[in-house]
Amino acid sequence: MKKSVKMLLMVTVLTTGIFTLNSSDAVAQGITRVGIKGGLNASSLFYDSQGVNSKKERIGFHLGVFTQIPAGEFFAIQPELLYMTKGASANYNVLGFNGTNTFRLNYAELPVLATFKLGQAVELQVGPYVSYLLNSNINSNGDFGTGTSAINRDNFNKVDYGLAGGINLYFGKAFIGARYEQGLQQIATSGAAKTLLGNAKNGVGLLSVGFSLN
Numbered sequence: 001m002k003k004s005v006k007m008l009l010m011v012t013v014l015t016t017g018i019f020t021l022n023s024s025d026a027v028a029q030g031i032t033r034v035g036i037k038g039g040l041n042a043s044s045l046f047y048d049s050q051g052v053n054s055k056k057e058r059i060g061f062h063l064g065v066f067t068q069i070p071a072g073e074f075f076a077i078q079p080e081l082l083y084m085t086k087g088a089s090a091n092y093n094v095l096g097f098n099g100t101n102t103f104r105l106n107y108a109e110l111p112v113l114a115t116f117k118l119g120q121a122v123e124l125q126v127g128p129y130v131s132y133l134l135n136s137n138i139n140s141n142g143d144f145g146t147g148t149s150a151i152n153r154d155n156f157n158k159v160d161y162g163l164a165g166g167i168n169l170y171f172g173k174a175f176i177g178a179r180y181e182q183g184l185q186q187i188a189t190s191g192a193a194k195t196l197l198g199n200a201k202n203g204v205g206l207l208s209v210g211f212s213l214n
Helices: 002-021 023-029 191-197
Strands: 033-046 052-070 075-094 097-118 122-142 145-150 159-171 174-183 201-212
Touching: 052 097, 052 201, 075 122, 075 201, 097 159, 097 191, 159 201
Parallel strands: 033 075
Antiparallel strands: 033 052, 033 201, 052 075, 075 097, 097 122, 122 145, 122 159, 159 174, 174 201
């Protein structure tokens, strides 16, 4: 698993570096876009734990920057750097005790997306992402108590990775976009995180608005 993470990171860095070094050629073919984006997340954790039911998405947000480097008339590479909130909530019923737990996982994320242009206004995107866990906590409301407490980051894989795909609609320099990301890495490794989440993986839907600065 660690070898897979290192390989994906290496491919991401090399891909970004190659297209950055060739940016002069890209500019000759089209405009290299640089911009900002942000929006809403609806995130889930795919896990199976006894006594857990009524799983719900965690509604959060993402915010960051992107650059889009043309590699032809109908194709470009788009690296991004985003702050991402992920997680989920679920009701519990253990030995007659009831309540709701909300798991909050916050990441710095680097997607590198192949972008296929359908004319000037529509883009289809697909590619890998790598993210680094910044912090984690759980919010509880129920018979076991109410409040927020940190979950030791050492109980999680610090690096998450997966695949992303979506669509952007441009209106001049502004755009709206929709994307889905599916994690391929189990997020919990040990301790309370592993007990509560088991083999859970991240999944998140994004609705974005953005603006190209050039």
